Amino acid sequence: MTSRSDTPGPDTPAPATPGTGSPPPGTPAPGTPASETTATGIPSSETVAPSRAGRPFLNRRLAGFGTTIFAEMSALAVRTGAVNLGQGFPDEDGPESVREAAVRALRDGRGNQYPPGPGVPELREAITAHQQRWYGVALDPDTDVLVTAGATEAVAAALLALVEPGDEVIALEPYYDSYAACIAMAGGTRVPVTLRPRDGAYHLDLDELRDAITPRTRLLLLNTPHNPTGTVLTRAELSAIAQLAVERDLLVVTDEVYEHLVYDGEHVPLASLPGMRERTATISSSGKTFALTGWKVGWVTGSREMVAAVRSAKQFLTYVSAGPFQYAIAEALALPDTYYEALRTEMRARRDLLADGLAAAGFGVYRPAGTYFVTTDIRPLGGTADGFAFCRELPERAGVVAVPNAAFYDDRTAGAPFVRFAFCKRREVLSEAVRRLKGLAGG
Numbered sequence: 001m002t003s004r005s006d007t008p009g010p011d012t013p014a015p016a017t018p019g020t021g022s023p024p025p026g027t028p029a030p031g032t033p034a035s036e037t038t039a040t041g042i043p044s045s046e047t048v049a050p051s052r053a054g055r056p057f058l059n060r061r062l063a064g065f066g067t068t069i070f071a072e073m074s075a076l077a078v079r080t081g082a083v084n085l086g087q088g089f090p091d092e093d094g095p096e097s098v099r100e101a102a103v104r105a106l107r108d109g110r111g112n113q114y115p116p117g118p119g120v121p122e123l124r125e126a127i128t129a130h131q132q133r134w135y136g137v138a139l140d141p142d143t144d145v146l147v148t149a150g151a152t153e154a155v156a157a158a159l160l161a162l163v164e165p166g167d168e169v170i171a172l173e174p175y176y177d178s179y180a181a182c183i184a185m186a187g188g189t190r191v192p193v194t195l196r197p198r199d200g201a202y203h204l205d206l207d208e209l210r211d212a213i214t215p216r217t218r219l220l221l222l223n224t225p226h227n228p229t230g231t232v233l234t235r236a237e238l239s240a241i242a243q244l245a246v247e248r249d250l251l252v253v254t255d256e257v258y259e260h261l262v263y264d265g266e267h268v269p270l271a272s273l274p275g276m277r278e279r280t281a282t283i284s285s286s287g288k289t290f291a292l293t294g295w296k297v298g299w300v301t302g303s304r305e306m307v308a309a310v311r312s313a314k315q316f317l318t319y320v321s322a323g324p325f326q327y328a329i330a331e332a333l334a335l336p337d338t339y340y341e342a343l344r345t346e347m348r349a350r351r352d353l354l355a356d357g358l359a360a361a362g363f364g365v366y367r368p369a370g371t372y373f374v375t376t377d378i379r380p381l382g383g384t385a386d387g388f389a390f391c392r393e394l395p396e397r398a399g400v401v402a403v404p405n406a407a408f409y410d411d412r413t414a415g416a417p418f419v420r421f422a423f424c425k426r427r428e429v430l431s432e433a434v435r436r437l438k439g440l441a442g443g
């Protein structure tokens, strides 16, 4: 079974994507082998094979979602013994005190039975205190907070709750894979707005965003800090987005799971801007902040009405989850500022180690302002400009696994020459990867 801790997947759902000349969603990447396996390890041919009367098992909304690039790349890493910088999960577990808190909760019988639907009060209060402490956002723990099975469930519940079939949902491209799948499951139409590389970073074109809004647009799905580009939307950009949302009466779902992994600039929660509180569902998760991605404790915050809507969908997805871990994450969120500062300092150092190493190896490097991913341009290396082909060859050529950014695009040509490396790994692992990547240029 493939870990999908950050699995932006290549394949996208059935609804038409207006405004792009890209292949239909679900079209395999150029050169994608037919025998690719799905995220669940099941050969994709099995999920799409006709069952009765020629009808595939997999419903049409999810057609094209059977495969992820991660299954292929992780298998490649295992087969070749390559350093896996493809997947975004830390290779060290989070704070011992927090893990001990989970053990205590298990032993003390806290959370071993169904916790309350919105989440245990201790965690809802800790989330509320966190939003107040870091962003000055005041929330009522009883009505404005919903605990979910990771940010993944939060995204799914939000989209299933807020989107009607036929609604358009604008998402920043390249995008985290679950966005496309969840928009499809909700019956919505995905409308990508592409972040473009310029001057060493990826930028949002606010005119493009404005032009993408139609009378059918229901919702903006934002992600800042942004996976995979590492872009952190500025206060000015977010203010312009907020103004658009108010003018055009749009809802916003904003995924802020990398909120504490910002190295340059600041993280500004959209919900803290004027007029946004009542129309924004803010999503975050303990996975990245506390290096505990396997616990799957996430949350949604927003107005009472917004949270109630999302809860209506969430209760029929998992109902509740991760009881003892909820108590432990309540303690984690209350860790002193020094924890958060040390995390940022360490991750910044790892970013620089990997980014400098990649630049020295000849890659074009987009040094991320946030997240734990570096996007690179492979064209300066002088070989192929096809990130898929490059990533498939890289384990043999250099003993390293990365992920082609094109997997996160509808417009695959826009993402073709870019490749993502994760730096949430120990420094010695990153140093070894950098050592292996030297000498690639000209290949």
Ligand SMILES: Cc1ncc(COP(=O)(O)O)c(C=O)c1O
Binding pocket: 005, 006, 007, 088, 149, 150, 151, 152, 153, 176, 223, 227, 255, 257, 284, 285, 286, 287, 293, 296, 297, 298
């Ligand atoms: C942008 C983004 N959103 C959501 C998630 C999923 O978070 P969780 O593991 O809490 O479900 C990830 C994980 O990589 C992510 O990168």
